[in-house]
Amino acid sequence: MKYSSILLLSLLMLAQAVLASTVEHRLGGTAERGEPPLACGDLSYDDGTAEDAIFFGGGDAGRPNHFLGIRFELADFGILPGSAEITGFCVSNSLAFSGGPWPNEVFVFRDLDGVPDLDNPQRRATMLTGDGTGFFETDFDQPWRLDEPVFWLLVRGDPIHDGEDFNVETDQSSEPSGRSWLTDRGIPFMIQTEQNLMLRANIRAVEAAAEPVPFLHRGLTLLLILVMLVVACIGHARRFSSS
Numbered sequence: 676m677k678y679s680s681i682l683l684l685s686l687l688m689l690a691q692a693v694l695a696s697t698v699e700h701r702l703g704g705t706a707e708r709g710e711p712p713l714a715c716g717d718l719s720y721d722d723g724t725a726e727d728a729i730f731f732g733g734g735d736a737g738r739p740n741h742f743l744g745i746r747f748e749l750a751d752f753g754i755l756p757g758s759a760e761i762t763g764f765c766v767s768n769s770l771a772f773s774g775g776p777w778p779n780e781v782f783v784f785r786d787l788d789g790v791p792d793l794d795n796p797q798r799r800a801t802m803l804t805g806d807g808t809g810f811f812e813t814d815f816d817q818p819w820r821l822d823e824p825v826f827w828l829l830v831r832g833d834p835i836h837d838g839e840d841f842n843v844e845t846d847q848s849s850e851p852s853g854r855s856w857l858t859d860r861g862i863p864f865m866i867q868t869e870q871n872l873m874l875r876a877n878i879r880a881v882e883a884a885a886e887p888v889p890f891l892h893r894g895l896t897l898l899l900i901l902v903m904l905v906v907a908c909i910g911h912a913r914r915f916s917s918s
């Protein structure tokens with residue numbers, strides 16, 4: 676193995692170790708179970724029951740380089756790009772924690788070479804979770820058409836929630852889907868989580884637009900009508916002259 680490869684591998688292992696030390700799990704005596712299973716959402720990678728929750732040590736919901744969420748692949752659900760639009764989301768809220776609920780900002784992003792296009796959020800809305808009162812569900816102001824095979828749904832730090840806590844529940848009883856990601860230092864330090872984050876997308880089918888009548892067809896139709904009128908006039912004139 677080349678020196679540069681060893682260095683890169685070492686840096687990645689160090690990054691994961693540092694991140695693992697800062698990302699904490701919230702279960703352990705303080706949580707009470709609410710209303711499982713999660714009975715909302717159209718696209719999901721979780722089994723509907725939360726075993727745990729993740730946060731970043733507390734008070735980091737105002738920091739944009741802290742985010743966690745899911746990379747949805749439409750092919751996983753047999754959906755063709757352009758045939759559906761995301762209308763909103765739903766998120767698990769079955770575990771109650773002291774101090775909750777907390778407002779967190781949820782964003783929809785395009786995929787840009789395998790990572791979220793953070794500079795161009797497509798949709799956003801605020802969620803409120805952490806008190807275990809049942810799932811939270813909301814619609815975006817406008818739906819967003821899913822024209823590409825992948826999109827991201829992320830809970831991301833935003834200055835409007837400065838000082839608030841992150842709180843995203845996790846399914847740890849089913850196999851990791853490989854679609855859940857998190858970071859506390861931006862895109863270069865994103866890692867896949869073993870837990871399936873319990874954030875779900877709500878979608879609906881896009882109705883096919885009516886086929887516009889081509890201009891050429893309209894022209895031919897008008898020409899045909901004109902010819903029929905001329906023929907009718909000529910026939911009428913002949914009958915009139917012969918009578």
Ligand SMILES: [Ca+2]
Pocket residue numbers: 722723724725726845846847848849
């Ligand atoms: Ca579970």
